[in-house]
Amino acid sequence: MKIVRVEAIPFAIPYAKPLRFASGEVHTADHVLVRVYTDEGLVGTAEAPPRPYTYGETQESIVAVIDKILAPQILGLTALEREAVHARLDRTVGNPTAKAAIDMALWDILGQAAGMPVSGLLGGYTDRMRVSHMVGFAPADEMVTEAERIRDTYGITTFKVKVGRRPYTEDVAACRALREALGDDIELYIDGNRGWSAAESARALREMADLGLLFAEELCPADDVLGRRWLVAQSPVPFIADESATRTGEVTRELLGGSATAISIKTARTGFTASQRVLHECEGLGVEVVMGNQIDGQIGTLCSVAFGAAHRWSTRHAGELSNFLDMTDDLLTEPLRIKDGTLRVREGAGLGIAIDPEKLDRYRKDR
Known part of the structure; x- marks a missing residue:
């Protein structure tokens, strides 16, 4: 080969x-x-x-x-x-x-x-994962409408809310509106993409203390070293390192330095080989992991669910596997289907990726 x-x-x-x-x-x-x-x-x-x-x-x-x-x-x-x-x-x-x-x-x-699925080669723990959906910036009522549609259509009950705008008005209000509209049966967590300062993050977390957040992710930049350690030390929920932990060494640095207490694993940036190293490090330390989303298409999502479902530690929480729903099309001959809030691993040998040649010809940019 x-x-x-x-x-x-x-x-x-x-x-x-x-x-x-x-x-x-x-x-x-x-x-x-x-x-x-x-x-x-x-x-x-x-x-x-x-x-x-x-x-x-x-x-x-x-x-x-x-x-x-x-x-x-x-x-x-x-x-x-x-x-x-x-x-x-x-x-x-x-x-x-x-x-x-x-x-x-x-x-x-x-x-x-x-002649085996990649998920089986990686570990073969289960054949599916629960799905989390990312809700992007919009007025609070539009974010609620989107989350309700995703819940009612696909059975998804975990939502990652993008924050990082004005923390004490737009962001907190949107999270509160989502909790009030969707009730206590759904899981909510937030992702700031480094948009807040440490002080803004601390205040926002205090104001959302009653919302039962599952995680907080990258609220402030990793380069704010002391501020972030100060924030994570007082965070009432696990603090996920994402963009700041793209390699195994960075994972070690963030966890042992007190700048994070959980890790987002994205196969789009660490493949399967390095993702396994990150996962095993986190499991050995007892650190929570979430299968993250690189705003993947259906091909990338297939890879994420193949890896996430392969390991017991990565199935503890819903994986971010639904953002392909916002795309107008994709390259697969057989589109992915989210049912009852879960996404299954493709059966058959390898990753099960079959590309539609007509769609590839339509969307490729090198011709």
């Missing part, structure tokens, strides 16, 4: 409505389809979603780094030599989603070769 070619195809699919949050907003899924080809005819597939305001990657930079730097370094290696692949990829700093997509495509190849 020697690697003979790596393909990076840029494509763009509009969102039905933009997703807005403190560090930016997304109107179009400008993603990259990554395929790894082997000499035995097996092809692994994954998706790289650029987030320039978080990691500095763009669609163009992902295509360029794969074509010009990453792919040439791994040609001739086999899909089994993942450690050797990563040793070569890590010679180039940054570019997390480009590297993650290559890693997941290699796991897809291994699953196909073994």
Whole structure:
């Protein structure tokens, strides 16, 4: 199963409505389809979603780094030599989603070769995950309407609320409106995308103390080292590190430094190999994890649920697996279906990713 070619195809699919949050907003899924080809005819597939305001990657930079730097370094290696692949990829700093997509495509190849689902190779704990839905910036009544629609249509009862605007007016009011409208049977947690200061975060958490929040995520920047430690020490709920914990070393730094008490795992930035390392570190320390969302399309969501469902520790909480619902289309021949608040792992060998060639031709940007 020697690697003979790596393909990076840029494509763009509009969102039905933009997703807005403190560090930016997304109107179009400008993603990259990554395929790894082997000499035995097996092809692994994954998706790289650029987030320039978080990691500095763009669609163009992902295509360029794969074509010009990453792919040439791994040609001739086999899909089994993942450690050797990563040793070569890590010679180039940054570019997390480009590297993650290559890693997941290699796991897809291994699953196909073994005739097993990747989720089974990773651990095989269960075949589905509960789903959490992200609610983006909007007036409070619109956020409530969206959450009610998602609950009633898909059975989802966990909501991640984007905050980071005006903490004492818009954000707190929106969270309170959601709790009052949806009742005590749903789970709420907040994500600030580094939009508040530590002092603003502390006050906002006090004002929301009666809302029963499940988590608070990245309310203030990780670079505010002392302020964030001060905030986390008094936080009434587990504090999730997300953008600040993109590698295993950063996870260690945030947890042992007192800057976080929980971790968001995103396969879009750490693939399966590094995500397992992060998960096992967190499990060993007794730290909660949440399967996060890189505003993934359906391909990326398939990868997230395959990993999350494979491990007992990552199924303790609902995974952020629903943001593809806001896209107007996708590349899969068989769309994902959320039913009764859960998403199932695809059956069959590998990741179960089958690309519709007509849709790929319609949305790709390199022709």
